[in-house]
Amino acid sequence: MNTHASLLRPDVLPALPQSVYRARRQQLLDQLPEGALMILPAANLATRSRDTEYPFRQSSDFWYLTGYQEPEALLVLCKGRREGEQLLFNQPKDKLMETWTGIRLGQEAAISQLGVDQAFVLSEADQRVPLLLAEASEVWLPLEDEALYHRYLGWRQGVRRLQKRAARLPDRITDLSTLLGELRLIKQPEEIELLREAARISAEAHCRAMRNCRPGMYEYQLQAEIEHEFMLQGGCPPAYGSIVGAGDNACVLHYVDNRDALQDGDLVLIDAGAEFQGYAGDITRIFPVNGRFSLQQKQLYQLVLQANELAISLVRPGTTLDAIHQAVVRCLVEGLVALDLLQGEVQQLIDSETYKTFFMHGTSHWLGLDVHDAGLYRQQGQARALQPGMVFTIEPGLYIAPDQMDVDSLWRGIGIRIEDDVLVTEEGCEVLTQGVPKSVEGIETLMAGGDATD
Structure with missing residues (x-):
């Protein structure tokens, strides 16, 4: 099926080959314990005033691991997951929104262009991440990201609601920033x-x-x-x-x-x-x-x-x-x-x-x-x-x-x-x-x- 790669803006594609970013993600995975779940958010648009935004600049950690240049996304790494260890949640293709704000990569092209194992619509994260969390041995997050941490707490509560007494949640959470900073150094x-x-x-x-x-x-x-x-x-x-x-x-x-x-x-x-x-x-x-x-x-x-x-x-x-x-x-x-x-x-x-x-x-x-x-x-x-x-x-x-x-x-x-x-x-x-x-x-x-x- 056509991935519409020819329609992508040059700045949507990684500046470096996808192999570089995939190798970085693998290097990070190699340092995580078996069963670990890592969650990293992309940057979001920042309001300048009223209905105008500052020019978008991707989170440096997210850029380092993906090369992806769109806002509103999650990178999820699952050490040892059989269906694939590298997952991306990003915005869907949307002709109306793309008319206003530019071409989006979407899910299909994300797999071919970014080299992730699976890609899902961002709105599915609240359903899929709790299922991954229920199987995780421990969790790695950038702990200074308060919004992500509160979302993580919501995912934990979702697992408890679904599985009740059978819920088995990781009791260890580690700051991702130090490990990722050392890789970037x-x-x-x-x-x-x-x-x-x-x-x-x-x-x-x-x-x-x-x-x-x-x-x-x-x-x-x-x-x-x-x-x-x-x-x-x-x-x-x-x-x-x-x-x-x-x-x-x-x-x-x-x-x-x-x-x-x-x-x-x-x-x-x-x-x-x-x-x-x-x-x-x-x-x-x-x-x-x-x-x-x-x-x-x-x-x-x-x-x-x-x-x-x-x-x-x-x-x-x-x-x-x-x-x-x-x-x-x-x-x-x-x-x-x-x-x-x-x-x-x-x-x-x-x-x-x-x-x-x-x-x-x-x-x-x-x-x-x-x-x-x-x-x-x-x-x-x-x-x-x-x-x-x-x-x-x-x-x-x-x-x-x-x-x-x-x-x-x-x-x-x-x-x-x-x-x-x-x-x-x-x-x-x-x-x-x-x-x-x-x-x-x-x-x-x-x-x-x-x-x-x-």
């Missing part, structure tokens, strides 16, 4: 290629912003340059809300208003990344609005750049993010003392955390399908050792608040962060974001019309 070769492309597109967009920056522009105009490049390079949305902060606004870590004018003599910080087929780029660069760093801007910038390059040089299997962060802190504190922005003995300033006035955030976070990706940072109470295939950011920064009255006014209102994305390799690391310059010379050359090289 080590990137496979096909994921690394997508992350490289997300980083490449992000880097080109940052270069475009540098080339086009002029005094008198507005922050939102630089945001438009960045996000226009994302779309030109493959219809990529931002992986997160783009931050474009000029002058004092660069000292606000998650500034997103992006509405002020760019003043001659100020720096402008851009923290923005493209999402390519679900995978995030995450780059921060800061550069002078007029194309030339002042003395104080350059001194502070060089210090942050030194910390950034030191951190990257330390990335290799076996080290930890904690160790890298501590090295960054020491580098920044020594530099701040040399610039007389901090006074005292370096170790004492580190121990007392006095430096947090100027550097108050961490150096790194995991990167993948989420910009702050899944995966544990500590194991058995200890910082985990880095392994090949891990991808994370390196992003030291210094922020001299405009109301920091105990420092010379020449420093006030300067906020600097330099962020790169790195992949741990067998020998060390690969910097995925090297396509955008970060040296003073490289930035000034690019802004003067030269090549985008360091």
Whole structure:
């Protein structure tokens, strides 16, 4: 029978081959005990206002396991089930609804295109899942999903109503998020290629912003340059809300208003990344609005750049993010003392955390399908050792608040962060974001019309 595959939008089909997603589901099943039942919901549409919705973005866990790009679905894995271990409940084909909101995959095509064993209409879940639950040894759910947990309780009650005293329900429920996060943490070769492309597109967009920056522009105009490049390079949305902060606004870590004018003599910080087929780029660069760093801007910038390059040089299997962060802190504190922005003995300033006035955030976070990706940072109470295939950011920064009255006014209102994305390799690391310059010379050359090289 015709599965209508030719009528499917390209973004409905998995970006990667179905074999990749089926292998991921099998890898998850292999780690579940016999008889376990796993239930994972897709994302739902979110109302923006009245009868309009935000653009749909699939749950990252659901995306990781299925590649499926429609809302309102359930993935159910049943370890050891003879009729098939991998089940999908999704929306039915509906000509009227598809006229309004686009082609749906439906059940028949879900089996052929997604590689699940069985697919059912979503409305059947309340009848079928309790039957699966009655045969399960234990249940795995993302426990932070309150709606799903309450639905699960309803399914349990349904089993009791149907089977009464004969009901045999699992008495163990386990959070799925940790196990799935650990699977997502080590990137496979096909994921690394997508992350490289997300980083490449992000880097080109940052270069475009540098080339086009002029005094008198507005922050939102630089945001438009960045996000226009994302779309030109493959219809990529931002992986997160783009931050474009000029002058004092660069000292606000998650500034997103992006509405002020760019003043001659100020720096402008851009923290923005493209999402390519679900995978995030995450780059921060800061550069002078007029194309030339002042003395104080350059001194502070060089210090942050030194910390950034030191951190990257330390990335290799076996080290930890904690160790890298501590090295960054020491580098920044020594530099701040040399610039007389901090006074005292370096170790004492580190121990007392006095430096947090100027550097108050961490150096790194995991990167993948989420910009702050899944995966544990500590194991058995200890910082985990880095392994090949891990991808994370390196992003030291210094922020001299405009109301920091105990420092010379020449420093006030300067906020600097330099962020790169790195992949741990067998020998060390690969910097995925090297396509955008970060040296003073490289930035000034690019802004003067030269090549985008360091």
